[in-house]
Amino acid sequence: MPYPRRIAMISLHTSPLATPGVGDAGGLNVYVAELARRLGERGLGVDVFTRRSDPGVPDVVHVNEYVRVVQVTAGPVAEIAKEQLPGLLDDFATAMEPQVADHQVLHSHYWLSGLVARTLRTRHQLPMVHTMHTMARVKNELRGDGHATEPDVRERGEAQIVADADILTANTTDEADELRRHYGARDDQIAVVPPGVDLHTFHPCDQPRSRAQLGVAQDAEVILFVGRIQPLKAPDVLIRAAARLVRERPERRRRLRLIIIGSPSGPEAGWAATLPRLAEELGIADVVEFRPHSPRAELFRWYCVSDVVGVPSHNESFGLVALEAQACGRPVVATDVGGLRHAVDDGATGLLVPGHDPAEWALAIGSILDDPEGSQWLGAGAAVHAATFSWSNTAASTLRAYAAAQRAYARSRHP
Known part of the structure; x- marks a missing residue:
């Protein structure tokens, strides 16, 4: 099966345009931004869908010739606490739905986006790739004394995502083991895709x-x-x-x-x-x-x-x-x-x-x-x-994960 030519990437709770270190922006933002850019450099069309929280940001921001960040209105056009976002997932999926018809693969990041992808996978019969980034059961197991636990709704949501996703990408073999141990992910469902580093920005210096x-x-x-x-x-x-x-x-x-x-x-x-x-x-x-x-x-x-x-x-x-x-x-x-x-x-x-x-x-x-x-x-x-880690390698591994998701989805439709 050939590689897909157009990807609907979902990063609901935080935009790849945000500055890492501010609010909920962090490594996930860097990951989504760099991966989308490198896939675009390979000629793939990538639309990154994120919740509109700033009225000053245009509806569509073109990152390069093939990559766009698309603002989706769901709830107030303002920053809101991440704990309020589960109540907006249906609105986000409904608002995003008319825009995914010409995409071949859904790729969601973090559990909130994964629940949106589950809905769209069913409605549009599209293969689904999901990247956890962090997992509630792992965080709860390793949290420090007195630190807040992750909510039950997140644990249940992540279990549903693992049950339905065609491919789960893991940063490391350890994370792959955590997906199996905590959520019962299957071996053939997991693709290990190490992240990269921007070696043009970060390099040895004086x-x-x-x-x-x-x-x-x-x-x-x-x-x-x-x-x-x-x-x-x-x-x-x-x-x-x-x-x-x-x-x-x-x-x-x-x-x-x-x-x-x-x-x-x-x-x-x-x-x-x-x-x-x-x-x-x-x-x-x-x-x-x-x-x-x-x-x-x-x-x-x-x-x-x-x-x-x-x-x-x-x-x-x-x-x-x-x-x-x-x-x-x-x-x-x-x-x-x-x-x-x-x-x-x-x-x-x-x-x-x-x-x-x-x-x-x-x-x-x-x-x-x-x-x-x-x-x-x-x-x-x-x-x-x-220097052995590059976003170019991450993009190549992700492309293979997309092709595997297409095959897995085809098998599920025609056993």
């Missing part, structure tokens, strides 16, 4: 020049966090680890800087306000700097400024921040969980920490800061490792 450009002292020891400010991402672990580094070696205070870049996100957005208070309680308010989200070109410079990038998430389906940092030649210290085990080559491009004990994080980060020669070796390995 640290002294970047520090001079952004006003960071040349002798500073810089730990960097990038991401949405929410309990799942656990930037508080880095604050506690930094406090321990200062406590163990007080002379380090003059040089040490922990820079946290990102904006509050999700139902626990108020949690972000506890972080400056935590830094003050631990006596390192002068060490920790909070910065809002940055455009990607500026974010590149902040990666370049850093000595080590921390990714202490409780769970990541892959961890694009870890990959971007490594593409810039920066060692990464990350939690030994989920996709981070694949994004970071432990001991060769950075270090994996088995949990969230600040003492263990301080030990790992300190070992990199205290060994400039070893840090350079890790950074060089990180750049080589990251």
Whole structure:
């Protein structure tokens, strides 16, 4: 069966046009934007359907010759809490329905979009590919103490999506195992499609020049966090680890800087306000700097400024921040969980920490800061490792997943 020529990609709750790090925008946005662009470069027509939340954005935004972002009106034309979106799924599917007739495959991202795709798959008899990005049962299993659980409606929705999707794409073999273990996905239903990294934007760079450009002292020891400010991402672990580094070696205070870049996100957005208070309680308010989200070109410079990038998430389906940092030649210290085990080559491009004990994080980060020669070796390995991931490869694997979905759907219609 030939590859499809036109794809209806659904990203209901967040637009690929949004800036990562703002609200619910993050790695999923980057994934959808980069994948759609690379598929368009192969001559596929891709329409990315997203919920209209900004009246100033045109109905259709042309990304390139073959890729469009289409605004779908469902509910108020405004930003609303993600928890309210399940009540708008039927409206979204109905509004989108007249526009999917000339597409050959539906590709949904995240569970809200997946439920819309289920409806359209039935009504239009189209093959369905779904990418989870994160899963409720995995997040609930790995959540930190006191953190909110994912709602039952999401767990039920994801189970329905797995039951109906023709192909499920997983970032890693670990994620494929989670789909089988938590949701009963079949082996022939899963395609492993690793994400990529934009190597044109993120690449090895000149640290002294970047520090001079952004006003960071040349002798500073810089730990960097990038991401949405929410309990799942656990930037508080880095604050506690930094406090321990200062406590163990007080002379380090003059040089040490922990820079946290990102904006509050999700139902626990108020949690972000506890972080400056935590830094003050631990006596390192002068060490920790909070910065809002940055455009990607500026974010590149902040990666370049850093000595080590921390990714202490409780769970990541892959961890694009870890990959971007490594593409810039920066060692990464990350939690030994989920996709981070694949994004970071432990001991060769950075270090994996088995949990969230600040003492263990301080030990790992300190070992990199205290060994400039070893840090350079890790950074060089990180750049080589990251270069093996490309969005072009992601697009090629996704095309194969689309063809597999067409075959699976044909078999289901004509056993």
